Amino acid sequence: xxxxxxxxxxxxxxxxxxxxxxxxxxxxxxxxxxxxxxxxxxxxxxxxxxxxxxxxxxxxxxxxxxxxxxxxxxxxxxxxxxxxxxxxxxxxxxxxxxxxxxxxxxxxxxxxxxxxxxxxxxxxxxxxxxxxxxxxxxxxxxxxxxxxxxxxxxxxxxxxxxxxxxxxxxxxxxxxxxxxxxxxxxxxxxxxxxxxxxxxxxxxxxxxxxxxxxxxxxxxxxxxxx
Amino acid sequence: xxxxxxxxxxxxxxxxxxxxxxxxxxxxxxxxxxxxxxxxxxxxxxxxxxxxxxxxxxxxxxxxxxxxxxxxxxxxxxxxxxxxxxxxxxxxxxxxxxxxxxxxxxxxxxxxxxxxxxxxxxxxxxxxxxxxxxxxxxxxxxxxxxxxxxxxxxxxxxxxxxxxxxxx
Numbered sequence: 577x578x579x580x581x582x583x584x585x586x587x588x589x590x591x592x593x594x595x596x597x598x599x600x601x602x603x604x605x606x607x608x609x610x611x612x613x614x615x616x617x618x619x620x621x622x623x624x625x626x627x628x629x630x631x632x633x634x635x636x637x638x639x640x641x642x643x644x645x646x647x648x649x650x651x652x653x654x655x656x657x658x659x660x661x662x663x664x665x666x667x668x669x670x671x672x673x674x675x676x677x678x679x680x681x682x683x684x685x686x687x688x689x690x691x692x693x694x695x696x697x698x699x700x701x702x703x704x705x706x707x708x709x710x711x712x713x714x715x716x717x718x719x720x721x722x723x724x725x726x727x728x729x730x731x732x733x734x735x736x737x738x739x740x741x742x743x744x745x746x747x748x749x750x751x752x753x754x755x756x757x758x759x760x761x762x763x764x765x766x767x768x769x770x771x772x773x774x775x776x777x778x779x780x781x782x783x784x785x786x787x788x789x790x791x792x793x794x795x796x797x798x799x800x801x802x
Numbered sequence: 803x804x805x806x807x808x809x810x811x812x813x814x815x816x817x818x819x820x821x822x823x824x825x826x827x828x829x830x831x832x833x834x835x836x837x838x839x840x841x842x843x844x845x846x847x848x849x850x851x852x853x854x855x856x857x858x859x860x861x862x863x864x865x866x867x868x869x870x871x872x873x874x875x876x877x878x879x880x881x882x883x884x885x886x887x888x889x890x891x892x893x894x895x896x897x898x899x900x901x902x903x904x905x906x907x908x909x910x911x912x913x914x915x916x917x918x919x920x921x922x923x924x925x926x927x928x929x930x931x932x933x934x935x936x937x938x939x940x941x942x943x944x945x946x947x948x949x950x951x952x953x954x955x956x957x958x959x960x961x962x963x964x965x966x967x968x969x970x
Contacts, residue, residue: 630920636891636922669941669945669948670941670945670948673945674938675942675945675946676945676949
């Protein structure tokens with residue numbers, strides 16, 4: 577009887593310990609900075625396009641990040657009208673491919689001189705374009721985890737961790753004034769853990785998601801003139 | 803477009819346990835370039851041979867031959883997986899040759915160029931990532947044609963001779 581009570585108490589203690597670890601670990605810290613060059617105000621019916629900057633080197637903005645941004649911008653109290661990246665690139669083909677896309681707002685005037693570009697953008701009523709650059713990288717990792725399975729059972733034991741840094745920047749261009757409106761940067765970092773307590777228990781920090789949420793909130797405020 | 807272009811299929815066995823890959827590119831690139839050329843020109847017709855003037859002379863029948871003939875060939879297809887490159891994405895490159903011949907079948911311009919594409923992909927999304935990279939390479943090749951081809955000296959002369967005004 578005493579042994580059963582002791583076993584139950586031990587199991588409860590383990591659960592409480594696990595909850596405490598989950599509550600304190602796996603957090604990401606985020607810093608958002610904004611630089612404004614012009615007044616911005618998205619009028620009723622005007623749209624924003626979010627584009628992930630693609631280059632030919634080994635770093636490019638993950639599609640999952642821009643998808644997260646778009647989802648966040650389209651939700652909430654003040655959802656923004658968005659034109660999808662694929663739709664925009666198809667309608668404006670070939671002017672927003674990695675090889676041909678304008679590199680700065682100063683190139684917009686030359687782009688708008690190309691046949692059909694201005695008409696297409698006016699038809700879709702696109703006011704702002706947000707270029708997203710950056711990525712999430714693993715800066716440190718360590719620990720060890722081993723898992724074994726036998727006829728008597730199996731499990732994982734150990735602890736491993738990895739630290740990630742998510743750094744992104746949004747450059748907002750005004751397609752009506754053909755100028756740069758400002759930049760917003762989002763930096764988030766956090767450490768994730770994988771604890772082996774018979775079952776592998778992940779405790780994820782998700783700095784990429786934290787950066788996405790922070791950037792989306794600030795971007796929405798920026799383009800609506802808040 | 804030749805049958806080799808329309809039915810192109812790339813097969814390759816990668817080293818170091820990279821697996822056997824079969825990539826069907828023929829249908830995809832045929833649709834893409836047909837759509838591209840239809841947009842670039844006022845009127846396009848798919849033909850089997852660039853010998854309209856020659857046939858007209860032989861038959862002694864007056865035909866409304868096109869101003870020129872465009873043939874596109876895929877010279878080389880290559881791809882890299884994350885396992886081979888050590889990077890975290892799939893990439894493809896496609897080398898094309900675009901040949902412009904006049905009404906009489908004389909070669910006006912022949913241009914070899916490469917389209918490049920890349921796509922992120924996890925271990926369980928290899929097929930989708932490689933397909934995305936292939937599409938990106940196709941779009942890149944198409945963008946090069948749309949932006950650069952008309953600026954080639956021989957092509958520009960041919961266009962101006964046909965009444966097309968230069969943008970420059």
